[in-house]
Amino acid sequence: MTALAPNGSLLNMQSFFKTIPNTRYYGSKKRLLPWIYETLKTYEYETVLDLFGGTASVSLLFQKMGKQVTYNDAMLSNGICANVLLNGKVNKEISKRVDTFFSNIQPNYGKISKNYAGIFFTGEENQWLDGAMEKIHSMPQSIEKDLYLYLVMQASLMKRPFNLFHRANLNLRTNKNIHRSFGNLTTWERSFVDTIKILVAELEKLESGHIPAIIHHPTTAEKISNGYDLVYIDPPYVQRSKKDTYWKKYHFLEGMANYPKMESMIERKLKINQLKSNQDMENWEEPSLFKDKLFSLIDKHKKSIVVLSYMTNAIPSEDELVDCFSSTFAKVKISYHDLSHAMSKGKKTEILLIGAP
DSSP states (O other), rough: OOOOTTSSSSSSSSHHHSOOOOOOTTTTTGHHHHHHHHTTTTTTOOOETTTTTTHHHHHHHHHHTTOOOEEEOHHHHHHHHHHHHHHOOOOHHHHHHHHHHHTTTTOOOOHHHOOTTTBBBOOOHHHHHHHHHHHHHTSSSSSSHHHHHHHHHHHHHSGGGOOOOSSOTTHHHHHOOOOSSSSSSHHSSSHHHHHHHHHHHHTTOOOSSSSOEEEOOOOOOGSSSOOEEEEOOOOOOOOSSSSSHHHHHHHHHHHHHTGGGGGBOOTTTSSSSBBBOOOHHHHHHHHHHHHHHHHHHHHHTSSSEEEEEEETTTTSHHHHHHHHHHHHHEEEEEEEEEOOTTSSSSSEEEEEEEEEE
């Protein structure tokens, strides 16, 4: 485990960053954690609210820094992953139980096989997923149940082209004798059981912080009360034209998290049988609403240190964000980091805008 200095700063930070499991999500902040740490390490705070928690990478950083972390996200699937990363610990004994559990999955023709044939996975893989989901969701709620769900969801991401569920592009995997300039056919074709073994090995390297995190039941950011020392806000990047939303990218994971009621959540008129959209998430990705919602959220937490993680080529503009912070906080700092996204052309610039009362 990476040692904690008395003041809460981390020793051997580079070693710590290497232990964080790969997140495989679009927009993940994992590779930005060293920059975020360096930018925030001189501020004094004890309690942290991570409002758009996503992959929980930033929450994990704050937890390792000795902070009391409260995590929130609008998606149940993300909250499950956060609970595993922030409050779980995978050792050799647990790894053996995981291996036994998944090696004994009995494939079945269930909700996934019936509704997603030929869309995301092969027929054999769909039946394995159905068997796994039925077995997992028959368990009482526990951190181990969340661990099993986490592993299946992460394995599903690994076996998908682009790690996404926004298109029915199974053919990118299954077409034979073609040259591919992208992706990893070896990973795509690896079984779920073998993929999960890789994921368990990742988790064995990770050790959660000393202070257990508080995981909110999924809800929209504006419903969380104020009063935290520091509030970290990493909202969706909103451009003037709506593209594939975060919900569309990961709706299938939400279906697995809600497997008992999955069929009732499907939007039948859509070709990929996308789950009915989460209205709270949809509102946060609506260009006409986003600016007012974001500025209202910042104002709500104006008595805290507010850290906004955003991008310079999105809306509202950088100037509008700086004006908002300057009129709300006594002290304002901005930091930049050039970054290229795998799903975007060209480089983008990430910003951290920090306001302190």
